[in-house]
Amino acid sequence: MKNPILVIHGPNLNLLGLREPGVYGTSSFDQINQEIRDYSEKLGLRCEIFQSNSEGALIDKIHEAYDTFCGIILNAGAYTHYSYAIRDAIAAIRLPCIEVHLSNVHAREEFRHKSVIAPVCVGTIAGFGKQSYLLAIQAMSTLI
Numbered sequence: 429m430k431n432p433i434l435v436i437h438g439p440n441l442n443l444l445g446l447r448e449p450g451v452y453g454t455s456s457f458d459q460i461n462q463e464i465r466d467y468s469e470k471l472g473l474r475c476e477i478f479q480s481n482s483e484g485a486l487i488d489k490i491h492e493a494y495d496t497f498c499g500i501i502l503n504a505g506a507y508t509h510y511s512y513a514i515r516d517a518i519a520a521i522r523l524p525c526i527e528v529h530l531s532n533v534h535a536r537e538e539f540r541h542k543s544v545i546a547p548v549c550v551g552t553i554a555g556f557g558k559q560s561y562l563l564a565i566q567a568m569s570t571l572i
């Protein structure tokens with residue numbers, strides 16, 4: 429059987445539902461994760477979900493992924509905009525990675541327009557709220 433896919437949430441995403449609901453929606457972190465699990469199952473994919481607020485823990489998880497997962501869906505939160513270390517970790521493991529954002533980062537503050545992670549990802553899905561994760565799962569199902 430195929431390895432599972434790994435969904436990674438970066439900093440502050442554990443506060444979804446509570447955090448700026450006008451930007452990120454009112455669904456809680458747990459509700460969104462349940463929808464991710466249900467949708468993956470519907471597509472016949474196994475998935476594991478990981479969240480950390482710490483850059484090092486995110487990098488360690490990406491390293492671990494290289495022989496146990498078949499692809500990564502990553503919302504790196506604010507690290508998206510400046511973490512060369514996360515970018516290098518993705519480049520190192522050579523698994524397909526899809527970058528995800530709930531909000532349309534391009535319609536927001538200028539510092540969110542730049543992603544240092546995008547060049548090492550297959551593609552980016554942003555602006556569809558929690559649906560962005562489900563679209564990424566659908567896209568991943570065609571890649572793996």
Ligand code: DQA
Nearest residue numbers: 440503505506529530531540
């Ligand atoms: C985010 C966008 C980032 O700019 C922000 O720092 C986040 C969430 C999103 O999902 O829209 O934490 O990645």
